Amino acid sequence: MAGADGNGDGPGDGGPAPMVWALAVRVVALGPPYAELIVELGPGLYQAFAENVLDSGFVLAAGEPPATTAVVEAGEDVLIRLVLVGGRQAWEPASEVRTSTGWQEAARGRNAVVVLVVPPGTWPPDLMDLDPREGAVALTRSLESARAAGEVLHGLARYARLDT
Structure with missing residues (x-):
């Protein structure tokens, strides 16, 4: 799992987190x-x-994610942006989000990425201070709680590998 926030402050450091990105392979x-x-x-x-x-x-995250008009663009080892609304809106991480070989292979294997959108406050506040295994458990628990509460949106975005 890799993440980046929008201003250098993020979960676990007491600062605001206007945008946090995480990558996983399921x-x-x-x-x-x-x-x-x-x-x-x-x-x-x-x-x-x-x-x-x-x-x-x-749509609300229940069942399989639907195909969407979204596109996840990535370079060789970095996430570049999430393009939405048929290409009219692009959201980019403010700092670098590194992709793993496994994540890239999974994205290429399906030519798609499952995108989960969680509401503010979903990330555990001390996530970055935890051991990676403990952090994964804490984040999974938080995501499942938000999903059960009907607060998570999901969709299947096309994967586009860009040469950077």
Whole structure:
């Protein structure tokens, strides 16, 4: 899992987190694994972002994510942007979000990325201070709680590898 926030302050350091990005690979029983992009925006950006993802075809996270008009663009080893609303809106991490070989392979394998949009406050506040395994458990628990509460949006975005 890798993440980046919008201003250098983020979960665990006491500062605001206007935009936090995390990457994960989800292994499934049938077929190749899924690349996932999990995005949390702070209250000041969340409403506009939520409108963009809904306009792109995202729905409440229940069942399989629907195909959307969204595109996740990545370079050789870095996430570049999430393009929404048929190419009219682009959201970029303010700092570098590195992709792993496994994440890139999963994205290429399905030519798609599952994008999860979580509401402000979903990231555990001390996430960056935890051991990576403990952090993964804490984040998973928080994501499942938000999903159960009907607060997570999801969709399947096309994957585009760009030469950087």
